[in-house]
Amino acid sequence: MDLNRLLATNYVFQCFAAFFEPSLGQEAALRHTLRLLNIAREKILTLPQVQWVKRAEDLDGGGDKLLALLSIEGADFIGSDLYLIELVHTMGVRLITLTWNGRNSLGDGVKVGGGGGLTKLGTKAVNVMQDINIIVDVSHLGERGFWDVASAAEKPFVASHSNAWALCQHPRNLKDEQIREISSHGGLIGVNLCPAFIAQSREGQTLDALVRHISHIAEVGGVDCLCLGADLDGIEELPIDMVDVKDMGQLPGLLEDVGFSSIEIQAVCAANLIRFLRNNLE
Numbered sequence: 423m424d425l426n427r428l429l430a431t432n433y434v435f436q437c438f439a440a441f442f443e444p445s446l447g448q449e450a451a452l453r454h455t456l457r458l459l460n461i462a463r464e465k466i467l468t469l470p471q472v473q474w475v476k477r478a479e480d481l482d483g484g485g486d487k488l489l490a491l492l493s494i495e496g497a498d499f500i501g502s503d504l505y506l507i508e509l510v511h512t513m514g515v516r517l518i519t520l521t522w523n524g525r526n527s528l529g530d531g532v533k534v535g536g537g538g539g540l541t542k543l544g545t546k547a548v549n550v551m552q553d554i555n556i557i558v559d560v561s562h563l564g565e566r567g568f569w570d571v572a573s574a575a576e577k578p579f580v581a582s583h584s585n586a587w588a589l590c591q592h593p594r595n596l597k598d599e600q601i602r603e604i605s606s607h608g609g610l611i612g613v614n615l616c617p618a619f620i621a622q623s624r625e626g627q628t629l630d631a632l633v634r635h636i637s638h639i640a641e642v643g644g645v646d647c648l649c650l651g652a653d654l655d656g657i658e659e660l661p662i663d664m665v666d667v668k669d670m671g672q673l674p675g676l677l678e679d680v681g682f683s684s685i686e687i688q689a690v691c692a693a694n695l696i697r698f699l700r701n702n703l704e
Contacts, residue, residue: 423654423667425471428488431668434692435475435489437517437582438462439655444498444522451498452506459513462492467514476514478703481696491699493582495656496522496562502543507550516703518551519559519582520544520567529567532593537564545574552577555704561594561612561651568600578608578702583651585619585635586642592619598642605643610698612651613639617659627661629669633676636690645686649695 428436440458442451467474473484475491492514500506507518520540521531528544530537540548548571551558558579560568571579581604587595596604596611604611613635614620617627620635639648654667663669677687 425469425488427667429471431671433488433667433670435491435695437491437493437651438466439493439495439519441495441522441656442498444496444524444526448498448501448527451496452501455494455499455510456513459492459494459510459515463514466490467492474514475699475703476516478700481700489696491516493517493519493559495519496526497528497547498522498526500547501527504543504547504550507547507556508554511554511556515556517557517559517580517582519562520547520571521563523562529570530564531562532564534564537566539564539566540570540574545570548574549576555702557702565597565600568603572603572607575607578610578698579604580610580612580698581651582610582612583614583616583653583656584611585614585632586638588642589631589635589638590619590621592622594619596639601639601643601647605647608698608701609647610649610694611639611643611647612649612695614657615652615654615661615664616657617661620661624662628663629661629672629676630663632661633673633680636677637680640682640686640690645682645689646694648690649698650691 440455442454472490473487475489497520520528523531523533525534528547529540559582561581561584585595587597620627620631674687
C-alpha cells in the first residue's frame with residue numbers, strides 16, 4: 423500500500439493507525455504513540471493529495487483527494503490517565519481500538535486466557551471517548567469486553583477490522599450475535615484481508631472467500647453495517663489472489679457476481695463508512 427496505488431485504485435478513504443507493541447510498557451507506549459501521531463500529522467496528513475478528516479464537514483472538502491482518518495490501535499498509552507484521551511483528540515485522533523490482543527488498563531484482548539471484560543477504567547474510557555466523538559473500536563477486544571462496550575455505549579461503535587466467526591472460527595472474528603448487536607445500534611463492521619481471518623487453510627484464503635464473509639454479515643446484520651477494514655497497514659500477508667492494494671479493485675465485480683446490487687456495492691465499498699462518519703463526528 424502506498425499513496426500512488428491507493429489513488430490509482432480509486433480509494434476514497436484510508437484510516438491511518440498508530441500502533442506500538444504493548445509488551446514494552448505504558449510509558450513507552452505513550453511516548454511512541456504520540457511520536458507516531460506526530461509523524462502522521464507531519465508526513466501523511468499534510469500531503470496535497472490527502473484530506474484529513476477530523477469533523478463531518480471535512481468529508482465534503484476532499485474532491486479527488488484521499489480522505490484520511492487518524493486512529494490508535496491499542497489504548498495502552500492511556501495507563502490510568504483518561505485525560506490522555508482528550509490530548510490525542512486535540513492531535514486529531516478520531517478512532518481508538520480499545521485493546522490489542524493482550525491486557526491493558528481498559529480490558530482484555532482476544533488472546534487473554536479466560537478473558538475478562540472491560541475494567542471500571544475501560545467503561546469510563548468508553549464514555550469519555552463518546553462524549554468527545556472519538557469512535558470506539560472493539561476489534562481485538564475479548565468477547566466479554568465486547569458485551570461490556572455494548573452495555574456502556576450510548577452511541578454506535580465499530581469493529582474496524584474483523585470478519586465472520588461462522589465462516590472462520592478465529593478469535594478475532596465476530597459471532598452472529600455480535601454482528602447483530604453492532605448493526606442494531608447503527609455501528610460498522612470492516613471486513614479484514616488478513617488471510618487467517620478469512621479461512622483456516624491457505625488455499626481457502628481468497629477474495630472470493632472474503633466475499634462470502636461480506637455476504638454472511640449482510641445476511642445477519644444487513645448491508646448497512648458493512649465496510650472495508652482491509653488492515654493493509656497491519657497485515658504481513660495477503661489473500662492468495664492479491665499482490666497489493668490495487669487488487670481490491672476486484673471486489674465490486676465479485677460482489678456483483680454473488681447478487682449484490684450496484685447501490686449495495688457502493689454502500690459496502692464507501693457509502694456506509696462516509697454516512698457513519700457524517701453522523702458520528704462532530
